[in-house]
Amino acid sequence: MTIRAVPLGIGHYLPDRIVPNSYFETLIDTSDEWIRTRSGIKRRHFAAEDQTTSELATNAARAALDNAGMGPDDLDAIIVATSTPDLTFPSVGTMVQANLGMTQGFAYDVQAVCAGFIFALCNANAMIISGQARRVMVIGAETFSRIMDWTDRSTCVLFGDGAGALILGAEDGAGTPQDRGILATDMHSDGRHREMLYVDGGVSSTGTVGKLRMQGNPLFRQAVEKLASTADAALVRAGLTADDVAWIVPHQANIRIIQGTAKKMGVGMDRVILTVQDHGNTSAASIPLAMSVGAADGRIKRGDLLLSEAIGGGLAWGSVALRW
Ligand code: UT7
Numbered sequence: 001m002t003i004r005a006v007p008l009g010i011g012h013y014l015p016d017r018i019v020p021n022s023y024f025e026t027l028i029d030t031s032d033e034w035i036r037t038r039s040g041i042k043r044r045h046f047a048a049e050d051q052t053t054s055e056l057a058t059n060a061a062r063a064a065l066d067n068a069g070m071g072p073d074d075l076d077a078i079i080v081a082t083s084t085p086d087l088t089f090p091s092v093g094t095m096v097q098a099n100l101g102m103t104q105g106f107a108y109d110v111q112a113v114c115a116g117f118i119f120a121l122c123n124a125n126a127m128i129i130s131g132q133a134r135r136v137m138v139i140g141a142e143t144f145s146r147i148m149d150w151t152d153r154s155t156c157v158l159f160g161d162g163a164g165a166l167i168l169g170a171e172d173g174a175g176t177p178q179d180r181g182i183l184a185t186d187m188h189s190d191g192r193h194r195e196m197l198y199v200d201g202g203v204s205s206t207g208t209v210g211k212l213r214m215q216g217n218p219l220f221r222q223a224v225e226k227l228a229s230t231a232d233a234a235l236v237r238a239g240l241t242a243d244d245v246a247w248i249v250p251h252q253a254n255i256r257i258i259q260g261t262a263k264k265m266g267v268g269m270d271r272v273i274l275t276v277q278d279h280g281n282t283s284a285a286s287i288p289l290a291m292s293v294g295a296a297d298g299r300i301k302r303g304d305l306l307l308s309e310a311i312g313g314g315l316a317w318g319s320v321a322l323r324w
Contacts, residue, residue, distance in 0.1 A: 011061070015056065064167050140289070149212065152211075155213070177239040182321070190315050253286070
C-alpha cells in the first residue's frame with residue numbers, strides 16, 4: 001500500500017476588473033496585435049486598489065472548500081505559493097487561515113515565483129506521504145500588477161492577478177501509475193540565472209518593494225528546453241509516457257512557450273488547458289487557475305493524468321504528474 005496525495009477539491013478567484021490589451025495602447029508604445037501574437041494574451045484581471053493577495057487567496061480557498069464539501073477545520077495545513085504577499089510578514093498562509101476561521105493546524109508561504117505552485121505541491125505531497133498532514137490546501141495567489149513598471153512595455157503587458165486553490169488528501173493507493181493523486185514530482189533551480197527575471201527591490205537590499213525586470217528572450221529559450229525536460233523526468237519517475245497524459249496544465253506565461261513545450265513532448269495542443277489568453281501570466285496562480293477552469297468546465301475528469309510544469313525567477317522550475 002502506498003499513501004497518495006489525492007485531489008479532493010479545487011477552486012479559483014479572479015478580480016472583477018478585466019483589462020483588455022487595448023488599455024495598454026493608450027499607456028505605452030504597443031499594440032493589441034503585438035501582445036496577442038508574441039504572448040497569446042488578450043486580457044488579464046487586475047486586483048482593485050484595496051484588494052490584497054490574501055483576499056484573492058481566501059476567495060479561492062473558500063471556492064475549493066465548497067467544491068470539496070469540506071470546512072476549514074477539516075484541513076491540517078495551508079501552503080500559499082506567492083511572490084507578492086500583503087506584507088513582508090506574517091505569511092499570506094496565516095492570513096488565509098485566520099480569514100477562514102481555522103485555528104488548528106499550520107500555514108506558511110513558499111516563494112519560488114512562477115514555479116511556486118509546483119514547489120508547494122511537492123511540499124504538500126511530501127507532508128502527506130510522510131504522515132505529517134492528511135489534508136493540505138495548496139494555494140497559488142498573486143497580485144503581480146503591484147510590481148509592474150508601467151513604463152516598461154516588455155513586461156507590463158504580460159502579467160495579471162488571481163488565485164487558485166487545490167485541496168489534497170491522503171488516500172491509500174496500490175503503488176501503481178494507475179493510482180489517483182500525485183504520482184511523481186521533479187524540482188530544479190539554478191541561481192546563476194537570476195538576472196533573467198527578478199524584482200529590483202527588497203527588505204534587506206533597497207528597503208523598497210521594487211519592480212519586475214525580465215530578459216524575456218533569453219528566458220524564453222531556457223523555458224521550452226527546461227520545461228520539456230522536467231516534464232519528461234516526472235513522467236519517467238511515474239512510470240508513464242507523454243502518450244498517457246490526458247491534459248498538460250502548464251504555467252501560463254506565453255502561448256508560444258506552451259506550444260513549444262507540448263511539441264517537444266509530442267502532445268497535441270488539443271490536450272493542453274490554456275488560460276493565458278484570459279488571465280495573462282499570474283505567476284504562481286496560473287496552474288491552479290487553469291486546473292480549476294479545466295475541472296469546472298468538465299474537461300478534466302476523474303482518472304485523467306495531468307502533467308503540470310512551470311519555470312520562473314531564480315531560475316526555478318519543476319513539474320508534477322497527478323492523476324485526477
Ligand atoms: O513566468 C515566468 C517565465 N516568463 C517567461 O518565460 C517569459 C519568457 N519570454 C517571453 O514570453 C517573450 O520573450 C516575450 C513575450 C517577453 C517577448 O517576446 P519575444 O518574441 O522574445 O520578443 P523580444 O523580446 O525579442 O522583442 C521583440 C521586439 C523588440 O523590438 P526590436 O528590438 O526588435 O526593435 C522589443 O522592443 O518587440 C519589442 N517589444 C514590444 N513591441 C510592442 C517588446 N515589448 C513590446 C510591446 N509592444 N509590449
